[in-house]
Amino acid sequence: MSERPGFEQLAFRAKELDGGDELAGKRAQFLLDDGVYLDGNSLGALPRSVPGHVEDVVRRQWGALKIRSWDESGWWTAPERIGDRIAPLVGAAAGQIVVGDSTSVNVFKALVGAVRLVDGARDEILVDATTFPTDGYIAESAARLTGRTLRAVTPGEVPAALSERTAAVLLNHVDYRTGRLHDLPSLTAAVHAAGAIAVWDLCHSAGALPVGLDEHGVDLAVGCTYKYLNGGPGSPAYLYVRGGLQDRFDSPLPGWNSHAEPFGMREAYEPAAGAPRGRVGTPDILSMLALEAALEVWDGVSVEAVRAKSLALTDFFLECVAAYVPEGRVESLTPVRHEERGSQVALRCEEAGEVMKRLIGRGVVGDFRRPDVLRFGFTPLYVGFADVERAARVLAEELR
Amino acid sequence: MSERPGFEQLAFRAKELDGGDELAGKRAQFLLDDGVYLDGNSLGALPRSVPGHVEDVVRRQWGALKIRSWDESGWWTAPERIGDRIAPLVGAAAGQIVVGDSTSVNVFKALVGAVRLVDGARDEILVDATTFPTDGYIAESAARLTGRTLRAVTPGEVPAALSERTAAVLLNHVDYRTGRLHDLPSLTAAVHAAGAIAVWDLCHSAGALPVGLDEHGVDLAVGCTYKYLNGGPGSPAYLYVRGGLQDRFDSPLPGWNSHAEPFGMREAYEPAAGAPRGRVGTPDILSMLALEAALEVWDGVSVEAVRAKSLALTDFFLECVAAYVPEGRVESLTPVRHEERGSQVALRCEEAGEVMKRLIGRGVVGDFRRPDVLRFGFTPLYVGFADVERAARVLAEELR
Incomplete structure (x- = not known):
């Protein structure tokens, strides 16, 4: 366990990644609260223009x-x-x-x-x-x-x-x-x-x-x-x-x-x-x-930039989950290889339905897919790396 | 021509009919301008609740x-x-x-x-x-x-x-x-x-x-x-x-x-x-x-009351058209018998497309159906008898 990066290290990394994110400004074009919304692969957030x-x-x-x-x-x-x-x-x-x-x-x-x-x-x-x-x-x-x-x-x-x-x-x-x-x-x-x-x-x-x-x-x-x-x-x-x-x-x-x-x-x-x-x-x-x-x-967004950020977000989420979540509590169903990965991470987890309810109660919104999957969607236009780190941290806390 | 009722007579009748209209209060529940909207059989007006x-x-x-x-x-x-x-x-x-x-x-x-x-x-x-x-x-x-x-x-x-x-x-x-x-x-x-x-x-x-x-x-x-x-x-x-x-x-x-x-x-x-x-x-x-x-x-509207008013509206429109419009300029395609009449009146008219444009320009909105039909829909929740009289009058003026 000792070689896993700790909270401070990953929180710092998140800050760095957000600082270098060319799409970071897009988030202001959405109406969002202070939670972490990782269900945009089910229902996207509300753009302010709407x-x-x-x-x-x-x-x-x-x-x-x-x-x-x-x-x-x-x-x-x-x-x-x-x-x-x-x-x-x-x-x-x-x-x-x-x-x-x-x-x-x-x-x-x-x-x-x-x-x-x-x-x-x-x-x-x-x-x-x-x-x-x-x-x-x-x-x-x-x-x-x-x-x-x-x-x-x-x-x-x-x-x-x-x-x-x-x-x-x-x-x-x-x-x-x-x-x-x-x-x-x-x-x-x-x-x-x-x-x-x-x-x-x-x-x-x-x-x-x-x-x-x-x-x-x-x-x-x-x-x-x-x-x-x-x-x-x-x-x-x-x-x-x-x-x-x-x-x-x-x-x-x-x-x-x-x-x-x-x-x-x-x-x-x-x-x-x-x-x-x-x-x-x-x-x-x-x-x-x-x-x-x-x-x-x-307007002005390239799909290639979206893809690059999407992969960075899911990579970072998998990294944070590996660092924070106790061994054996979740298993990723999402391919590791970039060529085989979309913009979501699916984690198999015991009592996934209950776990997702607790996450939502703490402001981390993903969804549950039967029988045992926690599904987290990463929407590059309004999800940042600090969100990702926080989501993994809250998940880990709920699974301890 | 002399036995036809005149403007004043029909305008007075419209006032009487509006006075006795139990659905008249419903009009206030819609956002309407001061025109006559007879195209609610194509797109209904906007209810204020929306x-x-x-x-x-x-x-x-x-x-x-x-x-x-x-x-x-x-x-x-x-x-x-x-x-x-x-x-x-x-x-x-x-x-x-x-x-x-x-x-x-x-x-x-x-x-x-x-x-x-x-x-x-x-x-x-x-x-x-x-x-x-x-x-x-x-x-x-x-x-x-x-x-x-x-x-x-x-x-x-x-x-x-x-x-x-x-x-x-x-x-x-x-x-x-x-x-x-x-x-x-x-x-x-x-x-x-x-x-x-x-x-x-x-x-x-x-x-x-x-x-x-x-x-x-x-x-x-x-x-x-x-x-x-x-x-x-x-x-x-x-x-x-x-x-x-x-x-x-x-x-x-x-x-x-x-x-x-x-x-x-x-x-x-x-x-x-x-x-x-x-x-x-x-x-x-x-x-x-x-x-x-x-x-x-x-809420609180009976379809029977709507039907009664609808028939009264189309009856009155046909009466006003007969009184105002020069003989031979329009021919009603809509059945006279109530059992065979919906809530619209279709008038065959030469150059119907042009005529409808002029009506719309004067605030009387119906629609044109090819090749030669002027179509007027009567929506009992927000069309009144004065509207009907005005529509027929404007139509007659445009056809003179």
Whole structure:
């Protein structure tokens, strides 16, 4: 035990690291209390730009301008406009992302759309067996409705499972439970080599690390906006359809908003060109424009800088936990290798539910995932190294 | 021309009618300017209860409580709780309506769910040929994905079109264009007599007239909340599944929110009992709670009183139009018979688009529906008889 660094040493290190943090100034753009919020991978904190903007949307745009706001306040085009604001954060050129609906609904659009892009003889959909459950449930529904078979395999098993039978593969960029980062470039390449379509769920990576959708030739992708993108509770999700596939993208939810001429009120459906083809019904304006205001915090931020800080934060947390927490009380499920780590740390711990309650009672907010996982998310825009040291210290105190 | 009532006579009548209006006090609960807003059938006006509530949701519930609000602020149960608030407005007992997603997405859930409730030999879906287009597009997708044939017929043709081949029928309670009210009780009975499932779209009736979902044995229904329910732009829609069918309702969008144990994170899908089975992904909290605040204006309001005033308003508008507008300049598409009239008046008019622009410029806001329709919606909670007289007068002046 004696060679472990002590509190003073790590507290000093935290101060040094915070001093050299080029993103440290971003924290002032969020409304935060004096606790340590490590649950931004579940619900991002409130950006200061949001409340005033929402008030304007409610009182002036809706209350005063009413129906005129569909044009005059840019409501109608918000799904594409906000999609274009998200695009650089996930490595996509403009015109390929549309915001709206929940992640689950977008998984459905993407997966049915994917199956329709390949030869009908491809009768199998592969889904990440370790996925956040909703992706699996929706994939099962997509398979059932398109007459395909669903097979669950771990991301590591995907290359061996691919065949001429594979229509599409649905994968998570970062595992919601363990925080493991999967190898998007090589898995996408393997899927393509098999002639199948790659669909990625970016919920736990967008806003935390580079994704490189265009660079790696991803076909379709979905993600939520209420985690690292700080869009607010249940803020609308997004759908990416690679530019080269848009003309052939055949949505299973062809609502009037995705019509080539939405106000033509035509009996026959004719899909819009480009990203709007992924729209469905009337966009949820309040939530959507709150998200738009929240995205202002990304002005001038490079995703590479976010990634560098994210890794430094999780490294430092693991170091503090190793130094402070009595041996054997926790076990990290999060990969040590940077190439395999997202922006969270998952610690297996006895009575994790109770432990997390006590942490929250002391102002250190993470979350509990059954049966025995303490999950801590590190959001580089507003979490600092002193927060990290404090969180590990409080955890250690509660586990002594 | 001489027997037509004149301005003074109708203005006096308006004053009398406003004086006897038991709902007149409700107007003060909305933020309105001095214009005449007759587009509440497209986007309802802003209830005064909304801005303060939304501010609390943003600043305190999200900003301060953050993730804790899922429990402590009742976010998680909002879809059912708000569904129960809407229920009495459409004649439904509690526990059958869930709020969330867009109308289009709910049409999809309802229609695929409907097909799955009947024998597979029933291979045809009937859809209202005069429907708002999105219902037709989504019905086409539902038919395609379930291997059924879609046939478009007018509501009047439905009884003759029903057969042992009919799986489900999707109808609009009120036609979005003409304002025609269809006979929900008798059409539902005819659908049932044929052994099929009745799905109703209530977008243009809920909040304007009695629907009687339970009384008339409707199977499934959907509706939006941003028209007569004043929930705000793109506020979430709702899905009604009759209690007796809930256990067999098999959603094509089985997201994690509809799981029997959503936080169990189980690999196998097991649907929740009751209304939550209609949920999909994470609910859109800002928009949803704005809607909840908006629904407070219905406290103490009887839908029957709303209906009586609605008919009085449209009667009076038609009377004023007949008195003021030069003969032959407009033709009403809205049925004269009360049993066939919703809460809007559609007037066919040459150069309707231009005429509507001029009306809006003079503070009388309706909308234009291609190719030649002026559409005026009458929302009994905040439109009065003097408004109606003024709208007709301004229309007449513009058409002289």
